[in-house]
Amino acid sequence: MAAHSRAAASPRSPIAAADGPVRQSSVRAHNLALVLRHVAESPKPPSRAAVSSATGLTRATVSALVDDLVAGTLLAEVAPAPRTGAGRPAVGLILNPAGPAALGLEINVDYLAGCVVDLTGTVRHRLVAYADQRPTGAPGALTALAGLAGRLRELAAGDGLGLAGAAVAVPGLVAADGLVRVAPNLGWQDVPAAALLGATPALAGLPLTVDNEANLAALGELRAGGGARSFVHVSGEIGIGAGIVLDGALYRGAHGWSGEIGHLPVYPDGPPCRCGGRGCLEQYAGQEAILRAAGAPTLDALDPAEPGARTALTAAGSALGIALAAVVNLLDVDTVVLGGSYAPLLPMLREAIEGELRRRVLTADLAPVTLRPATLGADAAMRGAADSVIRAVHADPAAWLARR
C-alpha cells in the first residue's frame, strides 16, 4: 500500500528498477516517462517534432508514445500559436490538467488539512479544519480526516478529476506499511493509519501512503522552492522535524526516520526531554520553549522590542544554530530552509543562527550556508504529500496507463 510513492521516483526507474536485461516492455515504459518528462519540463508546449529532436527518439516512436499518453489523459494537445513564417504550425503538447489528480492530506496536533493537486501541479482545492486532535485520539482524528478527504474527492469529481492516489502526512515515525509507530505530540503509538484510512468509504480503493510530515514538507518545498536541489527543511511546530533533500531526492534513512533534529543534544546536561534524553533542541527552540521563555501566550504576540522576547528568540536561534552546525558538518548541505512557525520568525532568529554557523561549520569559509524561509509555510506537508503522488505518475506513466 505504501510502496508506490516511497520508491525513488525517477523517470529512469522503469529500467533501473527492473535491474535485469532490457526488454521491450521496459524500453516502452522508459520512453513514455522520457516523453512525459520532456513535456513537463518544457517552458512552452513542444511539438511532437521538438520532442523527437530533444529526446533522440524517432518521430514515429514519439507519435506512438504521445498517442498513448493522450489516450491515457496524461498529455493534451493545444492549438498552435499563429506563425508568420512559412509552413503549417504544429500542435503543442501539455500535461493534461484534467488528467489524474492527487489528494494530499495532513494530520497535525492542532489541525487537519488536505488539498487536491492536478497533474500540472496546480492546487485545485484546499481545506483546513482547525481543532486540537489530541482529545479524540487516533480514531477521532482519522475519522475526521476521512470526512475531509471525502469532501475533497467530491470537489475533485465536480471538476471531472479522477484521483491517482492519496498521501497522508503525520508528525511521527511511520513504518513502510503506513503504521505510525510513534507520534509523540499527538500521543499516538502503533496506529495502523494507512489500513484504517484505506477501510473508509472516502479512501477505499485509492492507492494510499502515509509518511512523516517533515519528509513530505521537504518534498513540497523541493517542488515549490527556489530551485535548490540540496537542502535541509526544518519544520518548527509543536515538535521540530527536518526533511533532508540531496540532489533532488529525499534522504529517508534506514527506516524512513531520518531528520529527527528536534532531539539532537544541544546542551547534553540540559533539561530533560520527553524522549528520555536531556538538552534536546526542542527544549530550547520548540514553540512551547520559546513561549515559556518569553512569557508570551502565542508566537504572534512576540514583540522583538521587548527584552524578554528578544532573549527567548536569541536563545532559540543560538540552539538552532548549534544543531544546524552539526547538520551541516555531517551532511554538507549548503541551504537550510526554515518552515512552519519558524518561517515568519526568521528575521528575529537569523543573527543568532548565522553566528553559530559561522563559528562552528568547518567549511563555513569555503561554502557559506544559505538560510531562507520556506516558500509554502504551513501548507508544505500536504502539498508535498500530493506531490509525491503526482511524481509517481510522472515517473512511471506506463503503470498508470496499465491501471486504467
Add this chain to the structure above:
Amino acid sequence: MAAHSRAAASPRSPIAAADGPVRQSSVRAHNLALVLRHVAESPKPPSRAAVSSATGLTRATVSALVDDLVAGTLLAEVAPAPRTGAGRPAVGLILNPAGPAALGLEINVDYLAGCVVDLTGTVRHRLVAYADQRPTGAPGALTALAGLAGRLRELAAGDGLGLAGAAVAVPGLVAADGLVRVAPNLGWQDVPAAALLGATPALAGLPLTVDNEANLAALGELRAGGGARSFVHVSGEIGIGAGIVLDGALYRGAHGWSGEIGHLPVYPDGPPCRCGGRGCLEQYAGQEAILRAAGAPTLDALDPAEPGARTALTAAGSALGIALAAVVNLLDVDTVVLGGSYAPLLPMLREAIEGELRRRVLTADLAPVTLRPATLGADAAMRGAADSVIRAVHADPAAWLARR
C-alpha cells in the same frame, strides 16, 4: 580527472547516466555490466547457460557479451569440475585475476600507504612507510607518495597486471577536481594533489582521483565488512572523520565534505577547537585529547585498570555517544562502525557510547543501534581507494573495453 570513481558506481548506470532514449550502444553497455556483475556475485563459476537463465538474456547474446569480456581480460574461463551425471560439463566464468588492477594510495599525518588490488578484490601488494608527513609539507609528501606508487606499479607489472586507475585518500576536504582545499592535521591548504601527482612519471597517464580518507575508508568497510548496507564508519585518527553509507552507496553531500563528525559541537561552551568552534567532538575523543586526559604517551599504553585512563576513556566514549546520537537521530542509520584507532579501543568505549545512544536516540526502542569495530582497521582508506577504481570498472566495463 576525478569524475570516474566519484560517480555513483552501479551496473545500471550506462543507461541511467545517458538519461535519454535507449540506444543500442547503451543497451550493450548495460548488458555487459549485467553479465559481469552476475559473474562477480556468483558463489561458484557460472556457465554461459547459467548466466543466460539468471539474467534473462538469450544464450546467443550472453555468448557474444562473454566473448567481449574475455577478450578484454575482464572475465576468464575455468575448466569445469568433473561431473558424475550425464552430459558434457560446461566451462565456468570467473573475474579475471590478471585483468585490470587498481592502485589504492593514502596520505596520512604519520604514514604513507598503498596497495595493488586486482579485479577480484584480492590485495596483491601492500606497502606502508611510517614517517611524519608534516615537516616536508605537501611537496615532500606527494613526492614520497609518487615514489611509493612507482614501486607498487613495478610490483604490479611484475605480476603482469595493468592498472585501470589510481585513487588517493587524504585526511581533508577535497574538491571534485582533486584539489585539497584544507587538510588541517597535515597543515595543507589549496594543494592541487591530483594535478601534482598526475604529473609524476609514476602516475602519468593513469586515471587518478583524490578523495577524503573517511569517505574511502567507509567504502573499504562496505566491501570488506559484515554485510551491513547502511552504516556510519567513524575513523579515529589524529582527527575524527566519518563516512556515511546508505543502502550500499556513499553519501557525499553537496561538495563531498560530509561526515565531519569531529567538529560536531558536543558541549557548545567547551574548550576552543582549531576549527574556530568550541567543544567539538575532537576536543573530547580525538587521540590527543584521550592521551592528554589519561596522561599516557601512546594509545597502546592505556591501561583500563588505571583510574586516569578509565576516566579518560569514559569521557571520550560519552562524547562519542552524544555525537553519534545526533548522527542516528538525523540519519537513521542502524549500524555504527568504529575504525582507525577506535577499533581496538572499542571494548573500553562501548559502555559509555551505548549508554548515551540508549538515552538520546529517539528510536532506540524501535530499532537498536549496532556498534561494531571496523574489519579493515588502518588499511580501510587505501583499500577503499583501490575498491573505488575496481567498482568503476565493474560498473561500466564497456568504458574499459573502449579504452583498451
